[in-house]
Every structure is written in C-alpha cells, then in structure tokens.
Amino acid sequence: MTAAAQPGPIATRRLQPALLAGMSLALLLFYQGGALVPALLGLAIFGALALWRADLALLFVPLTVPLYMIPGALPGIRARGFDLPLHEAALLLAFVATAARWLWGRVARHAGSGAHGPAPAALLRQYAPHALFLLAGLLGVALAQARGPALIEFRRLIAEPLLFYALARWHGRATMRRLVAALVLAGALAGLLGLLQYAGLDLVPLLGRKQCFAPDGGVCANVIADGGVRRVLSVYGHPNNLGLFLERAWPLAAALALVGFRTRRQALRTGVVARRDGAWRFVLAACLSLAGIVVSFSRGAWLGTLAAAAVLAIGLAWPRAARDRARALRLAWLLGLGAAVLVLAGLSLSVRGDLRGGSTPVRLLLWREALGYIRLHPLGIGLDQFGIYHDPRSPLSLIDPALVGTSEQFAAHPHNLLLDIWLRLGPLGLLAFGWLIVRFLRAVLRYADQPLLLGAAAAMVAALAHGLVDSFYFFSDLAIVFWLLVALAEVLGSTP
Template sequence: MHRITGVLVVAASSWRVLAASCGLLGILWLWLANLTQPAPFPSPTTTAGAVLPSEVVASMESAAFHYSTGWQVGGRGADPPEPANPWQEPSGSFTFRFVGRDLWLLLAEGDYWGYLYITVAGAPANRLPVIPGNTNSRGERAGYRTFYAPEAQTADGPAPRWVHVHHNVAGGEQEAVIEVWRSWGQTPVRGVATVTASTFRFEPWIGVALLVVAFWLVLASWLHRPSSRAQREIGPGRAHTRDVEAVWLWASLAIAVLGLLLAGFGVVSHRWLPAAGGVMLLGLASLMRPALWSAALLLALPFYFQYNLPLLPWRSFGLIDIGVLGGLGLAIYDRMQQRDPQVGLPYWLPGAETASPAIGGRIAWQPANLILAGIVSWALIAVFAAEHIGVALREWRVVFLASGLFALILATTVRATNIKGASTASLWSIADDVGLLVSAWLAGATIVAGVALWQYAAGANLITAEGVWRVRAFYGSPNNLALYLDRTLAVALALALLGPAWRQRIFWGAASLIQGGALLLTFSKGSLLLGLPALLAVLWLGGWVILKRQGRSRWLLWVVAGVGALAALAMTPFLTTERFQRLLDFSQGTGFLRLNLWRSAWQMALDHPLLGVGPDNFLYTYRTGYLLPAAWQEPNLNHPHNWLLDWWTRLGLPGLALALLWFGFMAWRLWHEVRLGSHPVLSLGLLAALAAVLAHGLIDASFALPDLMLVWVLLSFLGHSEESSRRGT
C-alpha cells in the first residue's frame, strides 16, 4: 500500500512539473504572439514603372496597371463599369506585372454582392479558395473571393481590407490577372501590395493549446493524489424509514413544481419578482434533491429560443445560462455534502446515512465523457485560430463549455443506486432520478409540440413556404423544432410501444401522438425523409431483439410498421405541393443550392484541415470566400447542412474524429444495453434518437445549437447511467 502511495505521489509531482512548464511556455507564447503582430501597411501611393517592384504599396493609379475599358480610376481606387449582362459577363478586368514573393489586394468589403477571380502566372492565386468547377470568364481555374461581408459595412460604405492572395517562394517577376464581377459603384479594389509576408508567426492557438494541456495535467495530478480520508461504509440496514424517504421526495417535487409554475408566470408576464421567486423555490427543492434542477432545465430547453428569465428589474438572463450556472453551483454544493446513496437524502436529514454520490464517481470518467472533454478543449483551441474570435468564443461558451459543464452536473448530482437490481418499471418511481430526467425532457417536448398543434389550428405563428403551412412553436424555424422532436419522439415511441406497464404505454402513446403530429406539420424534409425512417428502422430492429429476449410476441413490430405507414399516409395530400414536387430536382431551388453549399463546404474543409475555420465562423468564411456565384440567393448560412462537414469546418479533422468517436461509443453502449441491460426499452429509444439525429443531420444541423448539444450530453449520460448502477459505486 505504501509503495502504491509513493508511486502516486511521484506521478502527481511529475505531472505538476510538466503542467507548470506547459503553462509558462503557453503564457510566453501568447505574449510573443501579441508582441509580434504584423505592422499595418502604409497608405497606397502612386508608383512609376511598368512593373511593380517588391515591398511597395501601390495605389490603383500606378502605371503598372492595365485596365479593360470603362474603369474609373482615382486616388480612392478602381471602380469597374456596369456590363450589359452582369450575370453573364464580368464588369471588367485588369492586369499587371510585379516582383516579389507575396501579393496583397486592398479590397472594399461590405453589404453588396460582387466577386473576383485571380490568376498569377497563369495559375490560380494560391492564397484564395480554388473551388472545382468555379472558373473565370475564360474557363480558367482561378483564386476566388467575394466582396460580400455585411459585418464590415460602415456608415461611409464598404470597408477596405488587405487580403493576402498569393505566395510564391521563388519570387521573381510574375503577371497577375484580376477579373471583377458586378461591384460597380463600390470602388471594390483600393490598392495592391507586394510586401513579403512573415515566414513564421507565433500563432495564438498554440499558446492556448499549451495552457489547455497544463490545465488537464494539473487536474490529473490532483485526481491521482493519495487520499487521506477513510471511506465510510454503509451498513446493510437503512437507518431512515420509507415514510421519511417518501415525504422528503414528494415535498421536494411539490416545491419544484410550484417554483416552475411561478417562474413560468414571471417569464410569460415579464415580471421579474415571480420569476426570481420561482427560481429560488426551484433552487430550494434542488438542495433537497439536486436532480430536480437538471430536470427543470431539460423541461425548459425548447423554450430557450424565445424566452429569457427576468431575474432582475433591469435584466433578463438566458434559460440555458441560468440552468448551467445554477446546476454547477448545486454540483459543487452537492459534492461538499454526503448523502444517502439510495435517494440522495442530505446528511442532515434525521435518519439518513452518509455516503458518496451514486453515479458521479463512475459516470464522470466514462470514455464518452472523456471524449466530450476532448471536444470542449479542442474547440477552445480552434477559437484562437478563428478569424472572428469574438463570435467563436461566444459559441464555445454557450455550446461547448455549457455541454461539458452539463455533463459534469449530471454526473455529480444524479442518483442511480436506487435502481440497482430493480425491475424496469422502477425506472419511473418517484425516487429515481434517471426516470425524472427522461420524464421532464419528454414533457417539455410534448408541451411545445402541443403549442405547435394549437398554432396550426389557429393559423398563428406559421411559416408559409412552398405551398404548405409549417409549425415552429417557439423556435425561429420549423426545422429547429423538427430537429428537437426527432430526439424526443424516438424515446416516447419506444416507451409507448415496448414499455412493460400498460398505463405507462398509454401515457407515452399520447405524448408520441402529440409530438409526432407536430413533427409532421413542420414539413421538414430531413425529418420526414431521413430522420423518421431511420428512427422506425432502429425501433423495429431493436424491438425484435428485446421481444425475443423477453419471450414476448413480436406483433408489436407491426405496430411500428403501422406508425410508419400512417405517417406516410398523412403526408400524401401534401405530395402535390411545391415543397415535395421538386424534391429530386437539383437544377433549381433548395436541392440546387444545397449541392452548391456542399461543394463550397467541402473545399473549405480541405483548405482548413487541422482547426477548421473555428466555432461559429462558417457564416463569415463561407459568404466572403466560398459562396459560389450560382448560390448567391442564400448567402447567410451559418452551417453546411451536413453534420460531417459541420464538425470538420468548425473544428478540423481532430474535431471530426472526436465527434465520430463520441457518437460511435454512444451507439455501441446503447446497443449493448438493448441486448443485455436492465432497461432495454429506454436504451432502444435513445439509440433510435441517435439514428434519427445523424440521418436528419446529413442535410441539416445536428449539434451546434445550445439545446441540441445539451440533448447530445443527455443521450450520452443516459447510455451509461444504467451500467454504472449495475456496477455500484
């Protein structure tokens, strides 16, 4: 024992030394990165000579530039003429010869549509995107960039910005040909520079990576320190009585419900006092039973887009922000207490014994949670490689950091010991936290789905598009509602079709009808054509395994097939609408735009393989550098509508690899629980949700929204909570 303790001490000490080294090196690196920022270019000046020499910043009036007819050139820059057919021919072009290794253009970016193609020495400018099939007017491959950047528009018009367009190690004299489309009246080209770019930069993301490594080394050294506390054993008998347990649980639940009702009234009426009072009551109930806070957050998830919590007279806060921060505070408090392992009764309740929390110690270190920690860490590194660090940091906070903290909250505060060795039906007992979480999550989705059905009947808050009325409830888009209901409907259907108790099956069946009806009325192509078929296929396959294992009749599988047939039948009257008539027409409409989007996103991913373009930077990078001329009608897309490309373009190949590991491990764990677990029906519902999400995500978003990412964490947690309860803590 002393030998093991000595090894732990040495290991922890070594990790602390390594952590200190990484931390100091990271701080030094960031200091050097800030110190060695490149100096701004001087203002362009007119240069003489037929060739631009190296290390000059030339105005567009310089003698080296040769313009096609119609250009207006002055001290402000060069402005092309309006062509007779601006969609079919360029506005103009100009050529020049230069000497040097690097070429820069001063481009006026703003809220207008225009673009340019650049070739240098007959080849595409290599610092700009080169998208296959996107050629200039002569059919040549060329570097491509748009002038469209609404965020850069100022009161005085488009804002000039230096763009590095070409690098040639050999240097020497070269000819550049620049072809400008549209953009007349904007003076899009303001200057040209041949200033040599630095061959080495202290990239900030490397310093941040060193600090992240230091953080994890410090955490590892702390966790591997030898414990000096003796663990207290729980005796075979329970000191508290069943009556005390039941009263405690019902009291905490009643206070939580009262708090939710009061907070909901405050939110809807925009009154801060009842909202704050309701949150305080919910917090009090959560001190009695911490899982109630997470359950309330899951219940409120589909409301986050439209509603905030007015907790102060002058300020409201986001539902998810308060949910995660409050849950983190409860988790810290809970870890400082010792509770009864069966139902999490506080140590100060008369008759309660002391013990460590039931799930936290094991769930927190499950591979899926470690992978999630890797995703959160890598996303932070990618933030500091992004062009727009401000928006990247915000998405990291509300999507990635919030999901990591939510995983920690669930692992720390949710109890599962009370379902150890219990029957499936006990999952929904008053004392079970896992059942509480699932019930709250599905209840929130059912309420929102019911609101959507009411809106459809009343003709309120609908989106009219392509010949159909689409419901959206409290979301900005029907697709967002569909993405959420994909996840919940799978679990509700599994419980309704395969649950062991008929009363519960009736309850979840009603919830499934409400959610399914709302999902159909979103008219989301991703849900109807990909998500629902994948969901039903997994339910069929998993249902066969469960029913065979339990020795039950397989006639229920025909009910699953009937659900699919009814869904298809319900959609039949809408097949003649514009939305579905052009479903396979990729020459126009949504299909055409989506194909062009994927072309652009694929090239963006190839151009940024390691770190992607950073969290929430797809919008800016896409519309300024990769938006194809044929897809100009939809310039403001903030994700590539494909989850594989989404992970890659946001976080690079390492981020995509971590995501594949995370999803793969979840799927493997859930399938294992379907085959061998004590709650196979719930596991099957979660697995069907996973399949629906990934199928729908092939043509839409899948994760980079706060509510969707928290649901991913919930799926991961529920897939492991049962295993932890079987092993004990």
C-alpha cells in the same frame, strides 16, 4: 463519476410534486416578471428549492431548452438588458446547488473519511472522448476570426452541455428516466403548439418575443408558406429546427411507453397491483411529437422519423430473431440495407430537392463551399464562423454567386454534420464525436433489450440521418439532447 446522495425519506419523496410546482412557479416569475426584482426573486426561489433537491432542478434543463429562442431577461443590468434562456438559468442554479450540497457533505464528514475516487488513469480512459471534445472546443475559439461569437457558442454549445452531462451522470440512474421524461414532455408541448398554429391558434407570442431573423427586423411569423404548403415553427425560428428536436423526442416517448406496458404486463402475470405507469400518456406524447413533425413539413425530419421507426421495429423483433442465428443474421443484413437505403434517400432528397426543384442545388453549393474552407483551413475555421465566411461582403467568402440575394446567403452552417463539425471543431472534433458515438452504439448493442436504450438508439439514428442534410448538434436543444443520450447509454449500458 460518483452519484450524489439524494434525500431518502418517504416524506421527502411525497414533497416532490410540491417542489416541482414551486420550481415551475419560480421560473415563471423569472420568465414573465417583466422587471429586475421579480426576475431575481424567481431565480432566488428556484435556487433555494434546488438546494433541497438539485436533481429535480436539473429536470428543467431538457424541459425548457426548446425555448432558447424566447429567453428570459434581467432588465436594467445593462442598456440592452441581459437575456438568459430558461434552460441556462436552471442549469447554472442546479450546478450551484449540487456543488453546495457536495461541499456541505464534505464538511459534515470532515473531508477525512479516507474515501478515494477512481484512479486518474481510469478517469482518463473513461472520459477521454469528452476531454477531447472540450479541447476541440477550445481550439475552435482560438482559431476563430471573430472571437466574441466563438466564445458565446463555446459557452452555450460546449461548456454548458458538458456541464449538463456531468450533472446527469452525478445524479445517476434514478434521475435519468426523469430527465428523459422531461425531454419527452418538452417535445409533446412543442408539437402541440405547432399543431395549434397549423389550426390557426398561435399561443407562442404569449411566451415572449422570439429572437429570430425577420427580414424587416419585426416579429417573425410562426407559420410560413413554402413550396405551396403551410409550415409551422412552434417555438423555433425555422420549421426544420422543430423537426430536428421532435425527431429525437418521440422515440424516447415510445420507449417510456414500452417500459410502462411491460411493467403493467409483468404486474398482471404476478398478480401484483402496479402503480400508475403513465404508459398511455407517453403514447400521447409520442403522437403529439409525430404530429408536430408532420406539420413542420421537414423532409429531413421525415427521413429521421423513418430511420428511428426502423430501429425501434428491428429492436423489438430482435430478441425473438436472436433465438435463431440464421434469422438474426438476416435481420442484421436487413438493418444494414435499410440504413443504406435511408441514407441514399436522404441524400437524394437534399441533392435533388423536391419535385419542383426547391432545394436542388443549394445543398451542393453549400457543401462545395464548405469543402473549399476545409482545403484552406484544415484545422477548421472556429466556432460560429461559417456565417462570417459565408457573407459575400467578406474577403474570406467562397460563397457561390447563385446564393447571393437568396435566403441561403444567411446560412449559418453547411447542412451536413461532417462538414459542420470539421469547420467548427476541426479533425479533433470529428474524432471526439466519432469516439462518443461508437461508444454509445456499443453500449446500446450490449443492452439492446432495455427499452430506454432502444429509444435512445432510435433518437441517435434519427439525428444522424437528418444530420446528413441539416444540423446535427450545434443548436442549444440538440446539444442538450446529444449529451443526455450519451449519459443515458453510459449509465444504463455500462453500469451494473
């Protein structure tokens, strides 16, 4: 995938803060305008600025994706209005701007320069798992009993994340660190809002109305009591969703901090005056994300955080150990043993529940039910269909009677990444995910001395560990993070 040419003059780079501020204000006008004309004006201004710097517009996708449950709106377009999450608006406008700049460049060069892209066979080899993932998504729509929800999920969790991945690859290495920094900032802000909620100050209602699932149809609480503890939701609909996002964000913040500290140390050695690297700001961002994980009281997120911390610690120790082959081998065995212990701990937490038996049988009942659907539908049941099959009023339901009348009656997924992927995308989806993750790990291991790749590996391990007992991919923020990690590994780990 060819990287797009970005404006190069120093004057243009000096305008970056002004452009980012203008884009932020434009999105704010769309988000809080309260009427159709201000909302459209905000989108128009953002789109115009994106035409100048589409790579900067793309940064607002990971920055705003945690707000997917508090979308913007275009009132008056239809009776109920038209909800549009901020990250979707930013993604679509960044795509339009990128495509427009590419077309303009083709016209300016008269499209006759004789330049040729990679051969089709090479493209197929490079992007085969990505294409397989898209094919599995189309099959997930075709198999769905309820086609409407499946099409919506295909757009939000298959097509749009793939589009984000393509744009991230297109804009190349220079944009990748900025995208990671935007994600880190999003995690820090989500964690900060959660901390303020825990302290008694809830600022989230100022952002808008959260689309959540209050039993009475009213405004959802942002702090809930569960098992004797207060759990915060921040901008999400459940504390576990907050933990799922933050466990992916903090390792990347730690990696960016490490990059900054290494840059500073190298500058001190050479006597060169380094520009401000922001290392301590990334340390603060990591701490805010970690604090948000703590007050979410998500045991799965705690497990993911421990797994990520282990990867970071071993990754930092590996270069010294690798000088001694025996030490490196012992470290590899330690890594494998630690991973096995964490996996067993996660399964134990889920299967046995807490000491008071909170979630003891729930996961087992959901897993048994999901396996029943797989036996009946080996190709899967389609995108966003688990809640429909799980509904005890449905003739298709295999729900255990013990779950009827509890909150788990409304579960939207089986709380296990393998079962969830199989049910939504079938065996093709499992193959695509496995292929992508193996490629990711190979790239990371090949260039493990790069801090950003080490942070990406820690984030992916956290996602996999927590995914054993919860969701792994099928939320808007998790999908965007997954494809950002894939793009990061491909750009930094496979490009000279």
